[in-house]
Amino acid sequence: MFLENFDPLKDSMIQIMDKDGKIVNPDAMPELSDEEIIKLYETMRFSRIIDEKTLQYQRQGRMLTYAPNLGQEATQVGSIAATKQTDWAAPSFRELGVWLYKGAPLRSIFLYWFGNEMGMHMPEDVRVLPISVPIASQMQHATGLAYASRYKGLDDIAIAYVGDGGTSQGDFHEALNFSAVQSLPNVFIVQNNQFAISTRRKIQTKAGTIAQKAIAYGIPGIQVDGNDIFAMYAVTKEAVDRARRGDGPTLIEAYTYRMGAHTTSDDPTVYRDNSEVDEWRDKDPIDRLRKYMMEKGIWDEEKEEAFTEEKGKFVKATFEDVEKSGLTPLEDTFDYVFAERTPILEAQYQAKKAFYAKEGK
Template identity: 75%
Template sequence: MLFKAFNPLLDEMIQILNKDGELVHPEWLPDLGPEALVDLYETMRFSRIIDEKTLQYQRQGRMLTYAPNLGQEAAQVGSSAALGANDWVAPSFRELGVWLNRGASLEHIFLYWFGNEMGMRMPEDIRVLPVSVPIASQMQHATGLAYASRYKGTNEIAVAYVGDGGTSQGDFHEALNFASVQDLPNVFIIQNNQFAISTRRQLQTKAKTIAQKAIGYGIPGIVVDGNDVLAMYAVTREAVERARNGEGPTLIEAYTYRMGAHTTSDDPTVYRDDSEVESWREKDPIDRFRKFLIREGHWSDEKESEFVSERSDYVKTVFEKVEKSGGVDLKDIFDYVYEKRTPILEAQYQKKKAYFQKEGK
C-alpha cells in the first residue's frame, strides 16, 4: 500500500508520528499490540543508555574508538523489528539498535568495540554478519545472501544498512543493479543521517532524494521519517513482504540525523553549528515515541525511571566484565580471515609471533 502510493520524485516522506508524538496518518499505523510497542521503545531506550555509557567509558580511556548512534535509534530498531527470525542482516558499523533487536548480546557488542576479535563471532542462530568497515561493501554481501536464499529455496531475505555517504560508492550501485536484474529478496536501508563524517549529504548527490536512485534500477524507492519508529516498521515490513513474495528488492531512505560525532575520534563542531543540532533534537525519536506511549497509557515516568536505572546498572556490570577479560590470543587475529591461512597471512603471523616472543609478551 505504502509503496504504491509513494513517488520518490514527488511525494514527501512517509510519517505516522510527528515530532510531538501525535498520529498524523492513523491509516498507516501498524497492527502492533501494547507489548510489542513497549518492546520497540525499550530497545530504543536501551540503545541510548548503552551509547551514553560507552561514550563515558571511551572518554575515560577504558574503550577504543566508538561510533555513536544518538538520534538514529528509530531508523534501526523500527526497521529490524520487521524482519523474520531467519532473515539476514549485513550491517555497517553504526547499527547498535539492529544488533540488539536481532539478539546480539551486549557482551559481544562491547567486545567488538574493545578490540576483541570474538565480538563479531555471533551465535549461529543470530543471522547478523560481522561489521563491515569498508564503506558500502556490505551491500554486496547482502546480495550474495539473497542470491543464496533463492538458490536454496529457503525464502529468507537479506537486509543491508548503509549511510548516505555509502551511496557514492560503486558497491552501492553494483549491489542495486545486481539485485534488481536478478529480482533478489533484498531490502536496502540507507540511514541518511546528513553526514558522511564531515561531508554533507548535499555533496553526495544532486538528486532531491536518495530514494529516487531506485528508479534507475527499476525497483521501488521510498523516503521515510527515520525518527519515526512506527513509520520505519510499517515501511520495512511491506518491503520484507515484497521480497518474500518474490517481488524483488526495495530501497528505503531513512531520513534522520546523527546528533553525535561520527566516531569518538571526530569533532563535529568543526563542520556544523550547535543550532542545527538543536533543531533536530526537537525531533528526537525516543522523545516522540515516549510521548505517544504515555498518551496511549502504555508507559509512564515511573516506568521510565525504573527502566533507565536497571539497564544502566546492567550496562556497567557487562562492561566491567569485558574490561577484565584481557586481550585476544594472537592467532585469533589471523584465524578468522579465511577458512585456512593464506601464505601471506601465515608469514605475517610468524613474524608477529617472533616479535612478541622476543619482547617477552
Template identity: 75%
Template sequence: MFLENANPLVDEMIQILNPEGEVVKPEWMPELSKEMLLKMYKTMRLSRIIDEKTLQYQRQGRMLTYAPNLGQEAAQVGSAAAIRQSDWVAPSFRELGVWLYKGAPLYNVFLYWFGNELGMKMPEEVRILPVSIPIASQMQHAAGLAYATKLKGEDDVTIAYVGDGGTSQGDFHEALNFASVKNTPNVFVIQNNQFAISTRRAIQSKAKTMAQKAIGYGIPGIQVDGNDIFAMYAVTKEAVERARNGEGPTLIEAYTYRLGAHTTSDDPTVYRDESEVEEWRKKDPIDRLRIYLFNQGFWSEAEEEAFVNEQSEFVKQTFEAVEQSGLTPLEDVFDYVYAEKTPILETQYQERKAFYAKEGK
C-alpha cells in the same frame, strides 16, 4: 499501501508519528500490541544508554574507537521490528538498535568495539553478518545472500543498511542492479543521517532524495521519516512482505540525523553548528515515542526511571566483564585471514611475536 504508489520524484516523506508524539496519519498506523510497542521503545532506550555509557568508557581510555547511534534509533529499531527472526541482516557499523532487537548479546557488541573480532560471531539463531567496514560492501553481501536463499527455495529476506555516503560507492549500485535483475528478496535501507563523516548530504549527491536512486534500477524507492518508528516499521513491513512474496527488492531512505559524532575520533563542531543539532534534537525519535506511550497509558515516569537505572547497571556489568576477558590473542589476528597463513603473514606473525617477547608482553 505505500510502495504501490510510491514516487520518489515527488517531495513527499512518509510520516505517521510527528515530533510532538501525535499520530498524524491514523489510517497508516500499523497494528502493534502494547507488548511490542514497549519492546521497541525499550530497545531504543537501551541503545541510547549504551551509547552514552560507551562514550564515557572511550573517553576514559577503556574502549577503542566507537560509532554512536544517537538520533538514529527509530530508523534502526523500526525496521528491525518488521523482519522475522530467520531473516538476515547485513549491517555497516552503526546499527546498534538492529543488533539489540535481533537478539545480539550486548557482551558481543562490547567485545567487538573492545577490539576482538569474535564479538561478531553471533549465536546461530541471530542471523546478523559481521560488521563490514569497507563502505557499502555489505550491500553486495546482502544481494548475494538473498540470491542464495532464493536459489535454495527459502523465503527468508535479507535487509541491508548503508549510510548516505555509501550511496556514492560502486558497491551500492552494483548491489541494487544485481538485486533488481535477479529479483532477489532484499530490502535496502539508507540511513540518511545527513553526513558522511564531515561531508554533507548535499555534497554527496545532487539527487533530490536518496530514494530516487531506485528509479534507475526499476525497483520501488521511498523516503520515510527516519525518526518516526511507526513509519519505519510500516514501510519496512510492506517491503519485507513484498520481497518474501517474490516481488523483488525495495530501497528505503530513512531521513534522520546523527546527533553525535561520526565516531569518537571525530569532532563534529568543526563542520556543523550546534544550532543545527538543537533543531534536530526537537525531533528526537525516543522522545516522540515516549510521549506517545505516556499518552496511551502504556508507560510512566516511574517506569522510565526504574528502567534506566536497571539497564545502566546491566550495561556497566557487561562492559566490565568484557574488560576482564583480556586482549585478543596475537594468533587470532593472523590465523583467520586465510585458510593457511601465507609466507608474508607468517613472517609478520613471527616478527610481532618476537617484539612482544622482547617487550615482555
C-alpha cells in the same frame, strides 16, 4: 499502500507520527499491540543507554574506537522489527538497535568494540552478519544471502543497512543492480544521517533524494522520516512482504540525523554548528515515542526510571566482565582473514611478534 503510490521524484517523505508524538496519518498506523510498542521503545532506550555508557568507557581509555548511534535508533529498530527472526541482517558498523532487537548478546557487542573478533560470533538463531567496516560491501553480502535463500526455496529475506556516503560506492550500485535484475528478496535501508564522516549529504550526490536512485534500477524507492518508528516499521513491513512474495527489492531512504560523532575518533564541532544538532535534538526519535506512549497510558516516569536504572546496571556489569577478559591475543589480529595465513600475513605476524618480544610485551 506506500510503495505503489509513492513517486520519489514528486512525493514527500512518509511520516505517521510527528516530533511531538502525535499521529498525523492515522490511516497508515501499523497494527502493533501495546506490548510490541513497548518492546520497540525499550530496545531504542536500551541502545541509547549503551551508547551513553560506552562513550564514557572510551573516554576513560577502557574501550577502543566506538561508533555511536545517537539519533538513529528508530531507523534501526523500526525497520528490523518488520522482519522475521529467520531473516538475515547485513549491517555496517552503526546498527546497535538492529543487533539488540535480533537478540545479539551485549557481551558479544562489547567484545567486538573491545578488540576481540569473537564478539561477532553470534548464536545460531541470531542471523546477523559480522560488522562490515569497508563502506557498502555489506550490500553485496545481502544480495548473496537473498540469492541463497531463493536458491534453497526458503522465504527468508535479507535486509541491508548503509549510510548516505555508502551510496557513492560502486558496491552500492552493483548490489542494487544485481538484486533488481534477479528480483531477489532484499530490502536496502539507507540511513541518511546527513554526513559521511564530515562530508555533507548535499555534496555526496546531486540527486534530490537518495530514494530516487531506485528509479535507475527499476525498483521502488521511498523516503521515510527515519525518526518516526511507526513510519519506519510500516514502510519496511510492506517492503519485506513484497520481497518475500518474490516481487524483488526495495530501496528505503531513512531521513535521520547523527546527533553524535561519526566515531569517538571524530570531532563533529569542526564541520557543523551546535545549533544544527539542537534543531534535530527536538526531533529525537526516543522522545517522540515516549510522548506517544505516555499519552496512550502505557508508559510513565516510574517505568522509565526503573528501566533506566536496571539497564544501566546491566551494561556496567557486562562491560566490566568483558574488561576482565583481557587484551585480544596477537594471533587473533591475523587469523580471521583467510583459512590459513598467507605468506605476507605470516611475515607481518612474525614481525609484530618480534617487535612485542623486544618491547617486553
